[in-house]
Amino acid sequence: MIVGILKKPAFADNAAFDLVGPKVDVRVERDGATRPIAEVPNLQSGDRLWIHPVLLDSQSVHYLMVVAFLRGATNPPPENWFTRAETWNKPVRDEGIFVTVPPEAEEALVFLAPETGGAFSTLRNAVRGKPGAFVRAAQDLEQASLDRSRLEAYLEAVKVTSVIDPEELQLRTTFLARSLNIKLDKQCFDKPSAEQVPCLTQNNEALVLDDAHSQNMVATLTTGAPTDLLAQLSSTPSARNGYYSPYIGAVVDVVRILGTTHSAQYQYIPALALPKKDEMHLRLNNPPSFRNPKSVIVIALPPIRPTVAPPLRALDANQVFCANKPDLVLPADGAPLVFATELARNFVHHLETKAGATDLPAKPESSRGGFVIDTQNARDSGS
Structure with missing residues (x-):
């Protein structure tokens, strides 16, 4: 008798990204104002970037940092679009680079490579020799990082709610899933309370659902690059059973693409960037190698194109709310990144009253399913 053991597909393991990598500080200066990278959805031509690799003083391997700009799959970037920085030198270690x-640049990548003789020219030649692979890698990395941000926000909120307000776990989690566009298994709520959180967070890489907002932010390359694996995966039984989410698809794609660019000296491994203020926290899915072929960490910066407005929508445009309600929440969805990241800010609810117009501060809260409105001014004015 032959006994078969069904295992989770190997491709899904690529989505773990459970290894903590180094941090990279990034700020963006535009029109005289400086913003932390977490608040910058898109770069623009002329932006001045401050990039500072955060490495331990005890770092035994010298990392060469290379910042590269790309301009499409069929147009190799000029040599002066590559900037090198020796991270072990005191000025770079203390102050970073600009x-x-x-x-005409469309994508931006940061490479961290173990220093060897000729490392800079090797990296530059690799990118210029196969720009389409790195363009596609940049797009998939950015997509996967945005999706991972939604997943991290969901997992953290579920854990916090289970501790602070366990009686509201079902309601809050339902709001979270809707706001962040996360797959919710409602059967988890039929389990004993101690088993609900593990159930809600299991197989977490497959929880991330398709999000048009982040896809619009990251343009899809339609020519000159390998076929997106999502088209192939969508027709497989594993995909229909939920093993593959768009997040996993992007990760599988970027791992495969970077795998085609390796050489005897270097291999390229992707890093997901999770921004918090001006820090990009990197997560790796493979342990770096310091023997040939040495591992080059590849980090995507936001795409270089006009910012796409978040497609927020009211759940019920005809619903009437009372502006004097102290805990007013306006239900909304359609833009998970608004709830999961710091990319959108300074929201207000414009209110027309007999006494005149006023703007009430509005804060997106995924666990409440919409925007929490500060109605204090409306109540004070008797609107």
């Missing part, structure tokens, strides 16, 4: 986004 680079400016050149005209």
Whole structure:
């Protein structure tokens, strides 16, 4: 008798990204104002970037940092679109470097490579020799990082709610899933309370659902690159059974693409960037190698194109709310990144009253399913 053991597909393991990598601080200066990278959805030509790798003083391997700009799959970038920085040198370690986004650039990547003789020219030649692979890798990395941000926000909120307000776990989790566009298994709520949180967070890489907002932010390359694996995976039984989410698809794609660019000296491993203020926290899915072929960490910066407005929508446009309600929540969805990241800010609810117009501060809260409105001014004015 032959006994078969069904295992989770190997491709899904690529989505773990459970290894903590180094941090990279990034700020963006535009029109005289400086913003932390977590508040910058898109770069623009002329932006001045401050990039500072955060490495331990005890770092035994010298990392060469290379900042590269790309301009499409069929147009190799010029040599002066590559900037090198020796992270072990005191000025770079203490102060970082500044680079400016050149005209016509469309994507930006940061490489961290163990220093060897000729490392800079090797990396530059690899990118210029196969720009389409790195363009696609940049797009998939950015997509996967945005999706991972939604997943992290969901997992953290579920854990916090289970501790602070366990009686509200079902309601809050339902709001979370809707706001962040996360797959919710309602059967988890039929389990004993101690088993609900593990159930809600299991197989977490497959929880992330498709999100048009982040896809619009990251343009899809339609020519000159390998076929997106999502098209192939969508027709497989594993995909229909939920093993593959768009997040996993993007990860599988970028791992495969970077795998085609390896050489005897270097292999390229992706890093998901999870921004918090001006820090990009990196997560790796493979342990770096310091023997040939040595591992080059590949980090995607936000795409270089006009910012796409979040497609927020009211759940019920005809619903009437009372502006004097102290805990007013306006239900909304359609833009998970608004709830999961710091990319959108300074929301207000414009209110027309007999006494005149006023703007009430609005804060997105995924666990409450919409925007929490500060109605104090409306109540004070008797609107």
